[in-house]
Amino acid sequence: MSNTPIDTVPEKIPERSPDHFVAALDDTPLVDVDSVTVGEKPSNLWIDAWRDLRRRPTFWISLVVILFIAVVAIFPTLFTQVLPDQNCSLDNSNAGPAAGHPFGFTKQGCDIFSRTVHGASTSLSVGFIVILLTTVLGILFGAFAGFYGGWLDSLLSRIGDIFFSIPYILAAIVVMSVLFAYRNVFVLSLAIGIFAWPSTARVLRAEILRVKNSDFVMAATAVGLTRFRILMRHVLPNSIAPVIAITTISLAGAIVAEASLSFLGVGLPPTFMSWGNDISQAQSDLRTNPQTLIIPSLALSITVFAFIIIGELIRDALDPKARAQR
């Protein structure tokens, strides 16, 4: 430096002063600078999340419950030979349990157990169709709005806001009342899904905004990847984790929505086997024949509970910070 003279070399190396402490090398063996230590198996967010989930009993319990309900929904006849809506005899109206009818009968004289078993497929179908819809719409709107920004973001986000501002149960009631004549599982799912997707889109958009400013996105641009390929290959995979967690939970929400709408009489027509319908019809007999209400309600609660638990676990497992704190 021009303005500071270079200090001269001292004549000899100074004596070691008494308070100059040096640890024995044995205590702190030197390791190579930045040596590579890798675990036995590859790991990334998904692999780690799976390892985390695998060790949780609640995950397995919820999964078994969900799989069991899925089997019930697909093959109801494996579990009951009694037909749910034919052979109902008013002689059995509100009768108690009998041989082959473990929970007794409804007011119409139908077998409660059989109706509950056959109702599972409706609930699950609604749940899955709704999340298919919310995920597809949510990813389309959220990803494009977040990644491309500008006027497209304004447009897509405003459309989302419009749908978001209407409570989806209320909106579904209106839609179902208008489409009263066309009520079926698909129309009902559509009515719920159309108003439920903006929350998925919002979560994804926020995540995309975070990820798209990463240096690896800049590096990919500098390599020459097209914008769309960057979105699909680098940005979306890194943004999708919270969407998966929210989806599992919104599946539970959709099942509840179906039950609520059916309970209110604007869901599925009474000819459909559905937990919501059963609960709705059971309300007058609550005091005399409580199991007409209890059995389908229990089935509904257990299913919803299992999905919510598994959603929470997935959300935790996909969040390394939450994982570290446990």
Added chain:
Amino acid sequence: MSTSENLTPARPLLEIKNLEVAFKTQNGMVKALKGVDITLMPGKTLAIVGESGSGKSTTAHAIINLLPGSGKITGGEVLFDGKDLSKLSQKEIQFIRGREIGFVPQDPMANLNPVWSIGFQVEEAIRANGIAKGRAEVKKRAIQVLKEAGLEDADKRMKQFPHQFSGGMRQRVLIGMGLSSSPKLLIADEPTSALDVTVQRKILDHLETLTRDSGTALLFITHDLGLAAERAEQLVVMYKGRVVESGPSREILQNPLHPYTQRLVAAAPSLASRRIQSGRQSVVAAAGTPLYAGAADAGVTESIDLVSAAAARAEQVAHTPAAGNAIEVRDLTKIYKIRGAKGDAKTLKAVDSVNFSIARGTTMALVGESGSGKSTVARMLLRLEDATSGEIRIDGVDTAPLAGRELLNLRRRMQPVFQDPYGSLNPLRNIGNTIGEPLDVHKVGDRKSRRARVFELLDQVSLPRTLAGRYPNELSGGQRQRVAIARALSLKPDMVILDEAVSALDVLVQAQILRLLSELQEELSLTYLFITHDLAVVRVIADNVSVMQGGRIVEAASTDEVFGNPRMEYTKELLDAIPGAHIPLGV
């Protein structure tokens, strides 16, 4: 200090004895400190130096019981003025915190609450420590604290909010708050790491004056050995949760005895740049007789000695004939439209008529503090952003009109390495795919030859081939940066833009990466644009330097010239701010 203490033989203000701290993790308790001894006399300055993970911050936090929830003191004692702080109750320690021991945190941006005014927060600290009572009294004291902190028109500034303060100003406020109750001890945890060098210098000067005037002992933590030696009387070098060497700082710097300290001295850019200045002498000679026979020959210092790396580079460049300019930049300007404070449209000239050229096979460093526009220049060169005006010529060809195939060819020839090792790799793609992606995009070779190229690149950056199937989360910052370098090199570019590529790394790792970059340059005759805020690093890597300030290049010359004979006041200021510039090294 009370008079009685002055009469009795000096009792240490702080005496840490055999301190052990462990953290609860998924794999059980992990020891972070394995028996740390530190002694600090009243009114003295002590610096703890170490890399990230060495336990230096944990030590500081353990003193005032600010360990995070998962951390626990598992052994030893912390004697402060004779009291064992580790045995105090939450209430008792709260009384000591602030009143007797002040604390200045690392990140001034995160440690002031953005929703309260500065004045409110200072007053809160004053009230909490019982320094003054009554509204008027507290306010008066708060203004006084801010004045001492070096803020002009302090009473006006009281009403302002943290976002209206610069980083340096915020740190001044935090220092003021830490010293507001005239504590006996001030702990500063990397107080200036987030700040520009010139600001760092002013803040540390200020801190020094304040603590000297009030007789406050200062314990500060830093990763920069040069800084520590310059600012502290005593030095404690920590490594893997232990103290490996401690003593008078100048002595340790001139005569490092532990091989780890020798490594640090060899790798610290601030010291290396000074040694180069004073005649390119190797540190191994300066280290004297090694305490442990063989430590010096075992290559522990050699492999990361910056001085020898720089010397080798300089020699290599001297032997290469000049081969014309790879990059030429003429009147490059970038104007951003930003929203002003009142929501009105404003323009910001981020880059203002910048001119420079880089000869093929050489390194030019673009140096500047944050906001000087250096990264914007990089992004324009890389065509990640378009210039407002001016031109960039690569081998004489203007890059602005390039598109499609031609742009792809440009990208193939010029690749970047960015600063943040944790952000520059896609966490969900494995290392092999990350390095091979450019080959894929540019359709180079077939699957098999791409695979072979990935292995070749891993060899080049000294990473094991087995990493190809692994994901970034298993790698350290330095290793990630190697992967980023491998990715940049995969298309065999002839130009690499290094945007603060080593700034986030620990010194030893930084030295390794700098050496790797030098070797690669020699091997592949690369042209580097090396963007950095750290002039010390420039000294060891660059042939030419351009200093940027406020979007303009204020000085451009060869590295030797800039360091030996800086013309501009700003450059002199930057050079002066390199920590350790004023300590005799004894080499």
